[in-house]
Amino acid sequence: MNILLINHYAGSDYHGMEFRPYYMAREWVNMGHNVTILAADFSHLRKKNPEIKENIQEEIIDGITYVWVKTPEYHGNGVGRIKNISTFMYKLRMNYKRIADKYKPNAVIASSTYPLDIYPAHRIAKRAKAKLFFEIHDLWPLTPMEIGGYSKNNPAIVILQRAEDFAFKYSDKIISILPNADRHMKNRGFNTHNYVHVPNGIIVGEKKKAPMEKTIETLQELKEQGYFLVGYTGNHSPANVLDTMIDAAKITNDEKIKYVMVGNGNVKNQLMEYAKTNNVNNVEFLDPVLKDNMDNVLELLDICYIGLKKQNLFNYGVSPNKLFDYMMAGRPVIYAVEASNDPVKDSNCGITVPAEDPEAVVNAVMEIKGLSEEEKNRMGQNGKDYVLENHTYHGLAVKFLDALK
Missing domain, CATH: 3.40.50.2000 (Glycogen Phosphorylase B;)
Incomplete structure (x- = not known):
């Protein structure tokens, strides 16, 4: 064809x-x-x-x-x-x-x-x-x-x-x-x-060696210091309402929990100023990394976070690439999204919370942190299994091709 x-x-x-x-x-x-x-x-x-x-x-x-x-x-x-x-x-x-x-x-x-x-x-x-x-x-x-x-x-x-x-x-x-x-x-x-x-997907088996970057070095240092890392990777845009993550950091009482934001975007400077103005000291803003290094970033996170603004638009569903990257990395996920679909709930790979609700985010962080290593690993594996079954680009390309035929 x-x-x-x-x-x-x-x-x-x-x-x-x-x-x-x-x-x-x-x-x-x-x-x-x-x-x-x-x-x-x-x-x-x-x-x-x-x-x-x-x-x-x-x-x-x-x-x-x-x-x-x-x-x-x-x-x-x-x-x-x-x-x-x-x-x-x-x-x-x-x-x-x-x-x-x-x-x-x-x-x-x-x-x-x-x-x-x-x-x-x-x-x-x-x-x-x-x-x-x-x-x-x-x-x-x-x-x-x-x-x-x-x-x-x-x-x-x-x-x-x-x-x-x-x-x-x-x-x-x-x-x-x-x-x-x-x-x-x-x-x-x-x-x-x-x-x-035909949803978005992930590529399997293409891990490439990439040079060490400052962001990864910083994450490694935080892990060595004993921090439990809750991370977001991706665009810092209004749609991702990352101020919710900063607000969650502010009301988190555990001093060994750090919230990490990796990436750039048109509101990153505003977010940094917001954290500074509100004296939020347990948030780290880190530079984006090469695509081939993203797996190395995700492996260093204990929880991956994704959030979206409350929008009627999401009644038609969402298909965020970063969510599938999180799941493929085998990380427990906090899903602060209100949409007609919920892959996190469907796969039991994390906790879904209401959008724009920092207290709910903190409760989810503490719940996952309190799990045994075996329970966290099982949660992460659930997400990985779900993505491999439903979101590999080979399978999606076949489905798309069937539609073309």
């Missing part, structure tokens, strides 16, 4: 996030399929962006054909990002015949976070006489409406809603990372007979 996947932000092991298109594509290539990924050459998510000279330039990465589309750089979520998206869409529209004729896809997948790429995907699929698929990551425009408070009459929201409705109407299948996004389809008045859930 010739598969064409359009994802504005697609990355790779060599470029950084986003990884899902790369891992899916690599599995499909290993199964004997031809896979082409259409992506913008500039994304704020990547650690390293490709350097291209042509408007559209091809590169082979691990057997996957990447087609990079030249777009302007940007910072933040302002006019620059809108220009970047508009340029990507315009160049795909102007070159859809060339793309369809050269790569001859049997399946075309529109897979960007925003739904506008459904339009060039539809044109390419129609010309190539291919099946059209729409992959839901976050629900747009519902996400900016719920989180950003945008009106449904906002011009940008109207444009995004038309694109999403177009995708629901004309796609042969709707594939969603979120387990209950079909409820949103029903709310929009669409039939869900063609809906398939």
Whole structure:
């Protein structure tokens, strides 16, 4: 099968996030399929962006054909990002015949976070006489409406809603990372007979040796000093409400418990100032590490923490990558999330607490700390077994491929 996947932000092991298109594509290539990924050459998510000279330039990465589309750089979520998206869409529209004729896809997948790429995907699929698929990551425009408070009459929201409705109407299948996004389809008045859930996942057996980093040295020192470490790894953004973790640290009476935050983000400085202002001394803010070192970080944590803001949006479910990384590392998890799905409860790999409730977090920390080593290990193993059964990228790629067929 010739598969064409359009994802504005697609990355790779060599470029950084986003990884899902790369891992899916690599599995499909290993199964004997031809896979082409259409992506913008500039994304704020990547650690390293490709350097291209042509408007559209091809590169082979691990057997996957990447087609990079030249777009302007940007910072933040302002006019620059809108220009970047508009340029990507315009160049795909102007070159859809060339793309369809050269790569001859049997399946075309529109897979960007925003739904506008459904339009060039539809044109390419129609010309190539291919099946059209729409992959839901976050629900747009519902996400900016719920989180950003945008009106449904906002011009940008109207444009995004038309694109999403177009995708629901004309796609042969709707594939969603979120387990209950079909409820949103029903709310929009669409039939869900063609809906398939394919969650996020993990890669197994690819542990690579990475150089020692300061963050790991600091964690090792804390362990040697006898600290029990409750850790968060990932983006420091408003959605992750890490002030809840700081508040939990403040009311924790056990002096041998440390709360650790590993990563960067647009509110990290605010969080550090918040901890300082409130005299919270049992919190450590550490630098992010290389992807290949994340396992080494997780092995040094006694509990892994994940939290999200209270949002009606999560009635459609969540599929956070970091949760599956935590579970694969065999760590007990505190899950401060209120959503329609709960992998932690389903797998019995930790404790689920209400979102934005620091006292509940502290109670969960103390409960897990009080368990025997055997009980903690069993809890961690439960999570690992669950992920291996439900969230390996090989299994997910097979499920996705079945949907394409």
